[in-house]
Structure formats: structure tokens, C-alpha cells
Amino acid sequence: MTVFSQIRAVTLREQVAEQIRIAIIEGRLKPKDHIVEVTLTEQLGVSRTPVREALIILERESLVVSIPNRGCFVRAFTADDIRALFSMRVTLENFAAELVINRLGHQDYDNLNDLIESQNLFIQQNDFKKVRSTDMAFHQYLIAASNHPHLIRNWQEIVAQIAAVLYLRAEGHTNYDEFLAIQDHQQILDGYRVHNLDRIKAENRRINKRVETECLMALTRLQSTAQS
Amino acid sequence: MTVFSQIRAVTLREQVAEQIRIAIIEGRLKPKDHIVEVTLTEQLGVSRTPVREALIILERESLVVSIPNRGCFVRAFTADDIRALFSMRVTLENFAAELVINRLGHQDYDNLNDLIESQNLFIQQNDFKKVRSTDMAFHQYLIAASNHPHLIRNWQEIVAQIAAVLYLRAEGHTNYDEFLAIQDHQQILDGYRVHNLDRIKAENRRINKRVETECLMALTRLQSTAQS
DNA sequence: GGGTTATAGATTGTATACAATGAAGCAGAA
DNA sequence: TTCTGCTTCATTGTATACAATCTATAACCC
Numbered sequence: 271m272t273v274f275s276q277i278r279a280v281t282l283r284e285q286v287a288e289q290i291r292i293a294i295i296e297g298r299l300k301p302k303d304h305i306v307e308v309t310l311t312e313q314l315g316v317s318r319t320p321v322r323e324a325l326i327i328l329e330r331e332s333l334v335v336s337i338p339n340r341g342c343f344v345r346a347f348t349a350d351d352i353r354a355l356f357s358m359r360v361t362l363e364n365f366a367a368e369l370v371i372n373r374l375g376h377q378d379y380d381n382l383n384d385l386i387e388s389q390n391l392f393i394q395q396n397d398f399k400k401v402r403s404t405d406m407a408f409h410q411y412l413i414a415a416s417n418h419p420h421l422i423r424n425w426q427e428i429v430a431q432i433a434a435v436l437y438l439r440a441e442g443h444t445n446y447d448e449f450l451a452i453q454d455h456q457q458i459l460d461g462y463r464v465h466n467l468d469r470i471k472a473e474n475r476r477i478n479k480r481v482e483t484e485c486l487m488a489l490t491r492l493q494s495t496a497q498s
Numbered sequence: 499m500t501v502f503s504q505i506r507a508v509t510l511r512e513q514v515a516e517q518i519r520i521a522i523i524e525g526r527l528k529p530k531d532h533i534v535e536v537t538l539t540e541q542l543g544v545s546r547t548p549v550r551e552a553l554i555i556l557e558r559e560s561l562v563v564s565i566p567n568r569g570c571f572v573r574a575f576t577a578d579d580i581r582a583l584f585s586m587r588v589t590l591e592n593f594a595a596e597l598v599i600n601r602l603g604h605q606d607y608d609n610l611n612d613l614i615e616s617q618n619l620f621i622q623q624n625d626f627k628k629v630r631s632t633d634m635a636f637h638q639y640l641i642a643a644s645n646h647p648h649l650i651r652n653w654q655e656i657v658a659q660i661a662a663v664l665y666l667r668a669e670g671h672t673n674y675d676e677f678l679a680i681q682d683h684q685q686i687l688d689g690y691r692v693h694n695l696d697r698i699k700a701e702n703r704r705i706n707k708r709v710e711t712e713c714l715m716a717l718t719r720l721q722s723t724a725q726s
Numbered sequence: 727g728g729g730t731t732a733t734a735g736a737t738t739g740t741a742t743a744c745a746a747t748g749a750a751g752c753a754g755a756a
Numbered sequence: 757t758t759c760t761g762c763t764t765c766a767t768t769g770t771a772t773a774c775a776a777t778c779t780a781t782a783a784c785c786c
Contacts, residue, residue: 279566317771323554330558338507339738358648365589424652447769481689545741567747567768
């Protein structure tokens with residue numbers, strides 16, 4: 271059918287944006303950090319123009335905050351921000367559920383199940399970077415299946431921001447049960463298998479509430495240690 | 499209480515973005531139009547840098563499409579795009595309804611009612627520009643009341659895109675009943691007054707479905723005339 | 727000392743120059 | 757004719773220079 275995949279020119283500004291994005295998500299750039307353009311210029315080996323343009327992109331994604339004539343700062347999330355993020359994520363994922371519940375087939379169920387099993391394996395191997403990405407891939411699969419451009423874009427933005435706060439959980443809430451996520455995903459998959467929309471929605475709410483709580487606890491913990 | 503309101507420096511790129519945004523929404527820039535940077539440079543009296551940066555912002559808002567080394571083009575909406583826009587708008591407005599239904603008070607009901615009456619007046623005066631902005635203000639009031647940053651941002655993006663296709667309706671579907679919108683708004687307001695969430699959601703679905711249909715009809719009409 | 731004003735340094739905002747890319751048209755060969 | 761390759765031109769991508777702005781520090785006055 272399709273022999274070749276689309277070729278897309280990738281501009282410098284997008285590469286720069288991706289690098290900064292990853293640095294924020296992985297916590298190498300911390301909240302409130304001042305992002306100085308020339309510093310990135312030197313580290314990335316490009317001129318200021320693509321750096322500036324990348325920062326504009328990231329500002330639109332709410333990963334950085336730009337103050338005119340002052341500069342760019344890594345976004346710091348408040349408790350209210352975290353609550354807003356998760357409430358929006360539930361809204362979007364439940365919308366996705368409505369769209370895809372009658373579109374998924376056996377192949378999809380198998381693919382989703384494979385992701386769950388992979389994640390299980392990675393947990394046992396203590397490879398938490400892959401655990402995170404597989405976890406993400408599970409949710410992304412459902413969102414992508416919606417084929418709804420705005421849903422996909424908005425969800426990705428929200429999730430990137432959540433990822434940026436999740437590193438807080440990793441630092442603060444050191445020892446939480448990774449297998450809970452496995453059970454969560456299985457519950458969701460079962461909901462799709464039996465075409466029970468309400469069950470899926472309830473699961474989404476429950477799961478996101480739990481992760482939200484973990485994030486909030488990590489946040490307060492970090493804030494109290496920052497004061498001392 | 500607060501004597502002064504916050505002063506916010508406004509950069510050139512934001513002013514440029516706003517001008518282009520309005521031009522697209524008002525239909526002065528038409529879908530598929532090639533936006534050449536130097537042309538805007540001359541018309542706006544600024545250099546290419548802020549123009550470029552403004553175009554990056556608008557690309558993130560999906561009002562223009564940027565192809566590397568080719569340039570920026572005003573977004574052209576397909577039928578699927580329009581359907582996606584309205585389905586997302588319903589999702590967001592229903593989410594807003596959940597958030598604000600128990601927060602609105604008599605003052606809010608009065609404000610919303612004033613907006614409905616103003617719109618009624620503007621219709622009778624045939625001042626359709628004010629009709630549009632008052633219509634928008636009604637919905638915006640409800641969204642803003644949610645105080646949910648992501649909801650507000652996502653909704654504004656969606657609505658800007660809808661506005662960009664609504665001018666199609668104005669051109670294609672010349673004579674539709676402006677008073678329908680008045681009735682719609684009254685239905686929604688009544689729903690809030692009696693705290694009936696399901697009724698509000700159903701109204702939102704119904705209203706957006708109707709406007710979506712009008713947009714789709716206008717789109718097919720314009721496409722058929724474009725061929726001839 | 728408390729408070730205001732100058733000054734210096736760093737950083738961002740804007741303008742412009744140069745490099746790279748792609749589209750269109752034309753010429754020539756199969 | 758139809759395809760290929762070349763050339764030109766318009767336009768975007770990137771780099772850099774200059775202007776405007778802000779922060780902080782120090783000098784100054786009362």
C-alpha cells in the first residue's frame with residue numbers, strides 16, 4: 271500500500287524545543303530556573319534565533335513562563351496547577367473513551383495487553399525509565415485511537431506538564447507501588463473489552479485522583495524541605 | 499481594595515500575532531493564503547523577527563500551518579476539522595458546566611441575562627459585529643467562571659478556530675435566524691438557575707450540533723462554488 | 727540609617743545581513 | 757512528447773549586531 275513514509279523537514283527550533291522539553295520533563299531543568307538564551311546557544315551550538323523560537327513554543331505549551339524583558343523561567347507548579355492538570359486529563363481521557371469504545375477491536379486489546387505485560391516486565395527488571403515510557407504508551411494508544419487532532423494535542427500538552435511534576439513524586443514519594451499502575455491498566459482494558467463506558471470513566475477518575483494525591487504530597491514535602 | 503490593575507509589557511510579537519489572528523478570524527486572510535513575512539513586515543512597520551515569532555505562536559494555535567522552508571499558510575478547515583472542533587467545544591463547555599454549576603450566584607445570572615438582552619438589542623439594530631461579540635461574551639463568561647487555566651486556554655483556541663470558519667457561514671448561509679441563539683442562551687441560563695447539569699449538557703450538545711451543521715453546509719456550498 | 731538617584735552589567739527585544747532551501751520555467755536529450 | 761537537469765528567483769532559516777530594558781550595587785542626600 272504505502273511504500274514510503276512521509277518525510278518531514280525538522281527545523282532547528284523544533285530540535286532545540288525538544289531538548290529543552292526533555293530536560294524539563296526529566297527534571298534537569300528545575301522549576302523557577304532562569305533559562306538564559308546565550309547559555310543554551312553555547313551548549314547547543316546554535317545561534318540565539320532558534321533558541322528564542324524554541325522558547326516561544328515551550329511558552330505556548332506552558333512548560334516555561336516568559337516575562338518580557340526579563341527572560342524565560344521553568345514553570346513552577348502550584349497545588350492548584352496540579353489539581354487543574356489532573357481534572358483536565360480526566361476530562362480528555364473520558365472524552366477519548368467515548369470516541370474509541372466502539373472502535374477498538376481484538377487487535378487493539380492484544381496490543382494494549384502487550385503493553386501491560388511489557389510494563390510488568392520492566393518493573394521486575396527495575397528499569398523505571400522504560401516503565402514510565404510504557405505506562406505512557408498505554409494511555410497514548412487510547413488517545414491516538416481517537417484520531418481527534420485537538421484531543422491528541424491537548425492531551426499531550428497536559429501529559430508533558432504532568433511528567434514535569436512527576437519527577438517531584440520520584441524525588442519525594444520514593445517508594446510507591448509500581449504494580450498499582452498495572453492493575454489500573456488492566457481495569458481500563460477490561461472496561462473496553464466489555465464496552466462499559468461508565469466503568470472506564472470511573473476508573474479514569476479514580477486513577478488520576480490517586481496520582482494527583484501522590485503529586486500533591488510530593489509537592490508539599492518538597493516545599494517543606496526547601497524551607498529548611 | 500485593589501487600586502491599580504496589573505501592568506503587563508506587551509511585546510511586538512504579541513501585537514503582531516493579535517493583528518494576524520483578527521485578520522484570519524474576520525476572514526480578511528483566507529484559508530490557504532500564503533503569509534509572506536516581508537509583506538507583513540512592510541504592512542506592520544516592524545522587522546521580520548517579531549513577525550516570524552508571531553507566526554510561530556499562531557502555528558501553535560492551529561490558525562496557520564507552517565511548512566519548513568516553504569512558509570506559513572492560513573489554515574484550511576475540512577469537514578472533519580469542523581466536526582472535531584465542535585465535539586471538543588462541547589466537551590470543554592460541559593466540563594465548564596460541571597465546574598461552575600454550583601458556583602454561580604444571582605449576580606452571575608443577572609450578568610448573563612444582561613448579555614442575552616444586549617444581544618437581542620443588537621440583532622434588532624442589525625449590528626452583527628456586536629451580536630457576534632456579545633454571543634461570544636456569554637459563553638466566555640461561563641468558561642471564565644471556571645477559573646480553570648487549561649480549560650480557558652483550550653476553549654479560546656477552539657473558539658478562535660471556530661470563529662475562523664464562522665465567516666464561512668456568514669458568506670454561505672446568508673440568512674439564518676439570529677434569534678435562535680437568544681433562545682439557546684436562555685435555555686442554558688435556565689439550566690444553571692435550576693441546577694440541572696444534564697439539561698445544560700444536552701443543550702450544549704444540541705446547540706453546537708446545529709452550528710456545526712450550518713458550518714458544514716456553508717463549507718460544502720463554498721467548495722462547490724469554488725469549483726465552478 | 728532610610729530612602730532616593732546614578733551607574734554598570736547582564737539579558738532580552740529588534741533589526742538586518744547572509745546562507746540554505748524549494749518552486750518554476752526553460753532547454754536539451756531520449 | 758516526456759523526462760531530466762540546470763538556472764533563476766522568491767522566500768524562509770540562521771547568525772549576528774545593535775537598541776531597549778531590567779537588576780543590583782553603590783553613591784548620595786536628608
